[in-house]
Amino acid sequence: MSTGNDNSGERFTGHGPEWRDANLSPAEAQKATAWVEQVINKRSMEVNKDRVEDVRDAMWELEKDGEIVVHRITDQHAPRTAKTIYGWDKKVPTNQLWHHKSCGQCGNIPGYPASLLWLMNEMDISYLDETDQTSCTAWNYHGSGIGNIVSLAAVFLRNFHQAYVSAKAQGLPEGHFYPLVHCGTSFGNYKEVRAYLLHSAELREKVTKILAKLGRLVDGKLLIPEEIVHYSEWVHMMRNDIAERQTIDVSNIRATIHPACHVYKMVPQDAIYDDNILGGNRVAVSTGIMESLGTQVIDYSTWYDCCGFGFRHIISEREFTRSFSIDRKIKVAVEEAKADVMIGHDTGCITTLDKNQWIGKAAGKDYNLPVLADVQFAALACGAHPYKIVQSHWHASATETLMEKMGIDWQAKKVEFENYLKEVEAGKFESLYDPRLAITSGPGYKPVKQLANG
Amino acid sequence: MAHAHSTRIQEFIGDPVSDSPAVGREQLEEIFQDIQKDIRFDHELNGCLNCGICTATCPAAHYYDFSPREIVQLLWTENLEGIYDAMQEKIWACAQCYTCAARCPFDNSPGGLVMLMREAAIKHGMESAKNVLRPFSRVMLKLISTGNQLSPDMINADGFPDWGPNISKVDAPLKILRKAIPMPTLNTTETAWEVNLTTSVELYTIWEETGVLDQLETIDENLYDVILDIMDEKREDLEDWEEEQADEDDD
Numbered sequence: 001m002s003t004g005n006d007n008s009g010e011r012f013t014g015h016g017p018e019w020r021d022a023n024l025s026p027a028e029a030q031k032a033t034a035w036v037e038q039v040i041n042k043r044s045m046e047v048n049k050d051r052v053e054d055v056r057d058a059m060w061e062l063e064k065d066g067e068i069v070v071h072r073i074t075d076q077h078a079p080r081t082a083k084t085i086y087g088w089d090k091k092v093p094t095n096q097l098w099h100h101k102s103c104g105q106c107g108n109i110p111g112y113p114a115s116l117l118w119l120m121n122e123m124d125i126s127y128l129d130e131t132d133q134t135s136c137t138a139w140n141y142h143g144s145g146i147g148n149i150v151s152l153a154a155v156f157l158r159n160f161h162q163a164y165v166s167a168k169a170q171g172l173p174e175g176h177f178y179p180l181v182h183c184g185t186s187f188g189n190y191k192e193v194r195a196y197l198l199h200s201a202e203l204r205e206k207v208t209k210i211l212a213k214l215g216r217l218v219d220g221k222l223l224i225p226e227e228i229v230h231y232s233e234w235v236h237m238m239r240n241d242i243a244e245r246q247t248i249d250v251s252n253i254r255a256t257i258h259p260a261c262h263v264y265k266m267v268p269q270d271a272i273y274d275d276n277i278l279g280g281n282r283v284a285v286s287t288g289i290m291e292s293l294g295t296q297v298i299d300y301s302t303w304y305d306c307c308g309f310g311f312r313h314i315i316s317e318r319e320f321t322r323s324f325s326i327d328r329k330i331k332v333a334v335e336e337a338k339a340d341v342m343i344g345h346d347t348g349c350i351t352t353l354d355k356n357q358w359i360g361k362a363a364g365k366d367y368n369l370p371v372l373a374d375v376q377f378a379a380l381a382c383g384a385h386p387y388k389i390v391q392s393h394w395h396a397s398a399t400e401t402l403m404e405k406m407g408i409d410w411q412a413k414k415v416e417f418e419n420y421l422k423e424v425e426a427g428k429f430e431s432l433y434d435p436r437l438a439i440t441s442g443p444g445y446k447p448v449k450q451l452a453n454g
Numbered sequence: 455m456a457h458a459h460s461t462r463i464q465e466f467i468g469d470p471v472s473d474s475p476a477v478g479r480e481q482l483e484e485i486f487q488d489i490q491k492d493i494r495f496d497h498e499l500n501g502c503l504n505c506g507i508c509t510a511t512c513p514a515a516h517y518y519d520f521s522p523r524e525i526v527q528l529l530w531t532e533n534l535e536g537i538y539d540a541m542q543e544k545i546w547a548c549a550q551c552y553t554c555a556a557r558c559p560f561d562n563s564p565g566g567l568v569m570l571m572r573e574a575a576i577k578h579g580m581e582s583a584k585n586v587l588r589p590f591s592r593v594m595l596k597l598i599s600t601g602n603q604l605s606p607d608m609i610n611a612d613g614f615p616d617w618g619p620n621i622s623k624v625d626a627p628l629k630i631l632r633k634a635i636p637m638p639t640l641n642t643t644e645t646a647w648e649v650n651l652t653t654s655v656e657l658y659t660i661w662e663e664t665g666v667l668d669q670l671e672t673i674d675e676n677l678y679d680v681i682l683d684i685m686d687e688k689r690e691d692l693e694d695w696e697e698e699q700a701d702e703d704d705d
Contacts, residue, residue: 107646145572316589358618442652
């Protein structure tokens, strides 16, 4: 399309010297490229591929052949069924969940997992949060290249095996708890790894040796989960149950969603879509809960863009991260969508979009857009304490302006929290669950009978 | 004009005006074979018509001299010199968002292919990889020795001055703030959550068995030595604990 700009013949487009400007007017250019807007960023663009397969078919075959054991989602997990992008069914367990924590959330945005657990408590959902879990190691891998498909697969199988056996520490059977993955990158990485495991006998052979050494096989076989489930999918399936517990009217809130690339662009055939949510053109999670809570979800032109996290870039090349996040996401959400908040569902995105706004002031880009995870917003709307539970003080962005618009007296709540900190300093501790359950083996573990006796 | 000594850049990428290649054909082939033999290669590279959808949608292409289309083309056409050249800098620009993969009509994964090239760059001890990963060493130390990628004490105003003067808007010691998180696993400062000793030793076994420690030794020998010391100590601690348990069981 024509830019109409006089650039004195200088070109940076890489098209070569034979390239000529079409000299279209803005209206003509719009007409010429309108077809792009019909398909770009839309679901149709994702579903026009030939080589798409449901990897679960291979999983059932391997189980039938006796090569693997599948950790099944059964009635005890109270599953609900969602539709993925191709209309396939995906079972989402809603009870007896093993929290596969996110290192970025726990280290940096602790109100993210705390809000999730708080909501589960509100709905009497049973879960386990324990110390026998490693990071998925995929943040490091995607940032540095240190790691490989075998190490990623071994970590995946180790953590999911632990989820499978974890309930034994409470005298409950194997398979009682089902893993719920908090981090978007863990979720995407585990799904990629699962596909390679199911297709490669060579990879299975390599990791079987390692898992045997760790004592993490089931009947001598690899354990593969029936579904890999992200917490945002649990929130999505529970959205109406959550909305029933809402205590704050949020219909005045204009929300923009930033969906995480590793949630819906990695193994996109597994992402949940719903024809009733943004016309089925956007991944349904997060938008679904925000609509159920009654906010106005505003679509915007850079919805499909990544946040700029970059894995390596957020740590050692932050000029890229902050430029991309401010110019392509925050600025658009504020100027185009007039948003009150940007909602995400992944560790890296929330960190990037939240933390990188402060430096924007140096370049006259002081957008001050609150950034929260969907589950933090939901907890706030259901009356969770903004500091004790939602832990909003770790957010660099202006969460206070959002709370004011929601009618939350954040200053009074902050004073409450500061007083609570004094009690904590004196030894008080409030927990969302019995702390003794957090250690299921190894140093510090107390068997169930001792636990029962206190 | 002839130079008695080559410059640092010439050591890395060769002399741009010289006819002789930066590295020999044999090494170029070895690098390509390493990329190609990964089980993911055939899945992630299926053909390319140069449509450029991947580059049009790539966040890194907005800011860097980087094009996922070029990466795919280099691998598809087996342009060994071009692959080697791209491994010096370009592959490190990729933000690993996989937007390219989601959109490619051929179901290629340029982002996935970049990872295979990064792994090969590390395996071959490329100076460019060592340089680019130097600021990442703190993260690798944390991850490999604890099983957590990052920890609360790593995030401070000195390390992240562009994130503002206050990591927390409530002024209190980090330890107290962490104790005020209502999840017992998160009452930590040196790891994101408390990782059981047996868990971190299990992860370390995975690193050993999968060649990750070899990668680390190639990239940063000092870091490798530090990690070995830490993990030896952890293993000893675990063995001591296991012996204590065995003694208690005997009693």
